[in-house]
Amino acid sequence: MTQRILPNDQQWMRHALALAARGKGFVEPNPMVGCVIVRDGKPLAEGYHEKFGGPHAERQALAALPADCDPAGATWYVTLEPCCHTGKTPPCSDAVIAARPQRVVIAAVDPFSEVAGGGIAQIRAAGIDVEVGVCEAEANRLNAPFIKRVRQQKSWVIAKWAMTLDGKIATHSGNSQWISGEASRRRVHEVRGQVDAIVTGIGSVLADDPTLTARPPGPRTAARIVLDDKAELPLNSTLIKTRETAPVYAVVRSDAPQQRIDALRKAGVGVIVNESRTRSGGVEQLLTWCHDQGMTNLFLEAGAGAMASFFEADAIDEYHVYVAPKLIGGSAAPGPLGGQGLATIAESPAMEPLQVESIDGDLFITTRRTNR
């Protein structure tokens, strides 16, 4: 069988990827998946995985077919290999085969062990042409947090900070509200509403008494996690006062005062004891713990100290940096990453090229560690 990529394959797959992305924040810990059914150069139907527990993209596309339309002989574009296992919904590979396509084009293989090529094999075994790898890099990029969760049993980390043009996240007195403008902060709240947890440090809690909720609320409610070595989270903090809105956790060292730990627990805070001797070890342990809780995306909104413990553990996958046209100056005013820092530029971790967007006078810069 000769496999080949046809001229419009990428165009249809990009459309399917755009559909898939609409599921962001709604489908996790599932992957985002989109599907377009095309015949004679025209879309017959399309769909995407809209909600965790709901129908997969392929079944959504089938359900969107006009009542009198038999899709036999069509080409299917699916951003992720159709599943071949019964999870919360029956296998999509069966539904695809039953629709008698002429060809199925898939962007990426599903790394989930119960699929992992099995869906592709079943469709091929039914005598249908299958092309794999069209827009693969884009598809894997879209689902990088899902892939990390499946392969490494750890959650994906997005570090976010707002800084002045001279690279400061606060003044020497600790004042930082607000560096970025309103439109930028609205964007931050959108992300807060899509992630599973917002992680901060005790320094930020003591300085800002933050709420760390999505306002307005998004599709999911993030837990709030405070890196709090000595269990200092104040019992009258806004985080604890709003614990009914979203859960609060404190990550404490094993030698933190027991009466503080007890007081936090009594106040409804989940206490995660860092069993490792190092901060890096604590960060790794936290990412595994978050995975075990079913979390896909963590949003790190912290000061220089907590940010440094993630940076030093090489635990940041993605960066969201807001640069505002403000200047603070002063060598005592912190930059985003504290700690010892690196000795040479050559040691800087490999990063993807920056993507830059202008938001009402601020710059919104995003990037990722290479190959994540």
Ligand SMILES: NC(=O)C1=CN([C@@H]2O[C@H](COP(=O)(O)OP(=O)(O)OC[C@H]3O[C@@H](n4cnc5c(N)ncnc54)[C@H](OP(=O)(O)O)[C@@H]3O)[C@@H](O)[C@H]2O)C=CC1
């Ligand atoms: N512009 C911006 O985007 C932001 C600015 N800020 C500003 O930053 C300043 C606060 O910065 P900073 O004091 O560095 O605060 P952080 O929020 O970074 O908290 C630092 C503290 O967190 C604890 N900590 C760090 N890593 C770990 C870990 N792995 N496990 C457990 N505990 C850990 C340490 O506590 P200990 O020392 O007790 O061991 C450390 O001192 C404020 O002025 C705030 O306004 C804050 C957030 C965002």
Ligand SMILES: Nc1c(N[C@@H]2O[C@H](COP(=O)(O)O)[C@@H](O)[C@H]2O)[nH]c(=O)[nH]c1=O
């Ligand atoms: N100063 C600063 C930010 N600071 C972050 O927002 C937190 C306060 O959140 P909340 O209490 O929920 O409004 C604060 O502790 C810190 O993590 N964020 C930004 O987008 N831009 C800014 O200029």
Ligand SMILES: [Zn+2]
């Ligand atoms: Zn499926």
